[in-house]
Amino acid sequence: MSRKIQEYEGRDVTVRYEVKRCIHAAECVRGLPQVFDPDRKPWVVPDAAAADQLAAVIMRCPTGALQFERQDGGPPEAVPAENTVGVAADGPLYVKGEIEIVDDGGSIILRDTRIALCRCGASQNKPFCDGRHAEASFRDTGALAESGPRPDEYEAGGKLTVNPAPNGPFLLQGSVEIRSADGSASFYGSKAALCRCGASNKKPFCDGSHKEIGFVSE
Numbered sequence: 001m002s003r004k005i006q007e008y009e010g011r012d013v014t015v016r017y018e019v020k021r022c023i024h025a026a027e028c029v030r031g032l033p034q035v036f037d038p039d040r041k042p043w044v045v046p047d048a049a050a051a052d053q054l055a056a057v058i059m060r061c062p063t064g065a066l067q068f069e070r071q072d073g074g075p076p077e078a079v080p081a082e083n084t085v086g087v088a089a090d091g092p093l094y095v096k097g098e099i100e101i102v103d104d105g106g107s108i109i110l111r112d113t114r115i116a117l118c119r120c121g122a123s124q125n126k127p128f129c130d131g132r133h134a135e136a137s138f139r140d141t142g143a144l145a146e147s148g149p150r151p152d153e154y155e156a157g158g159k160l161t162v163n164p165a166p167n168g169p170f171l172l173q174g175s176v177e178i179r180s181a182d183g184s185a186s187f188y189g190s191k192a193a194l195c196r197c198g199a200s201n202k203k204p205f206c207d208g209s210h211k212e213i214g215f216v217s218e
């Protein structure tokens with residue numbers, strides 16, 4: 001996975017931006033237009049806002065395209081206490097938590113607290129979403145084929161590993177809550193296989209359809 005990360009150094013905060021993971025012209029530009037202005041060069045000017053404000057807006061970037069490092073002794077981004085997957089209607093899986101993306105051999109590809117995973121099969125930057133679900137006319141309401149109340153024994157938090165299985169689903173291991181797009185239903189578990197080919201009839205879960213459609217993940 002090749003990664004190109006741009007760096008914008010400010011007095012109090014250094015901002016890092018991974019263009020290939022940005023899909024979503026909203027949170028940053030809307031939250032701090034004086035810092036994030038796509039029509040300006042450079043498009044990020046970290047000193048145009050207070051460090052706390054800037055960090056708060058960056059932490060709302062749902063894809064992890066934006067990251068920050070405090071130079072002023074301020075706190076780094078906290079790891080969320082719970083791992084959640086938000087299923088977006090016609091869009092990706094937004095994962096938050098103590099996330100590790102691992103390959104088949106168990107090697108860590110990326111550690112992050114915010115990622116957007118492709119679930120339509122069309123991204124050119126798999127396993128991340130690159131916005132191609134729109135061109136691909138991917139349609140799914142974001143309802144859950146399986147859901148239920150939070151079990152008493154469910155313990156939130158801890159590491160969540162995500163293994164994009166070759167030509168198959170995302171294999172999740174670790175405590176996780178999966179939320180429907182409208183927020184009305186959740187699935188709680190310590191394991192899940194989530195569709196990333198777009199063809200499952202049990203979305204967001206994998207039902208084996210990737211084999212029938214000959215899904216190729218790379």
Ligand code: SF4
Pocket residue numbers: 021022023024025026027028029060061062063064065066
């Ligand atoms: S994905 Fe992140 S960096 Fe891209 S526009 Fe949205 S908030 Fe900004």
Ligand code: FES
Pocket residue numbers: 168169170194195196197198199200201205206207208209210211
């Ligand atoms: S990855 Fe889509 S059905 Fe298995």
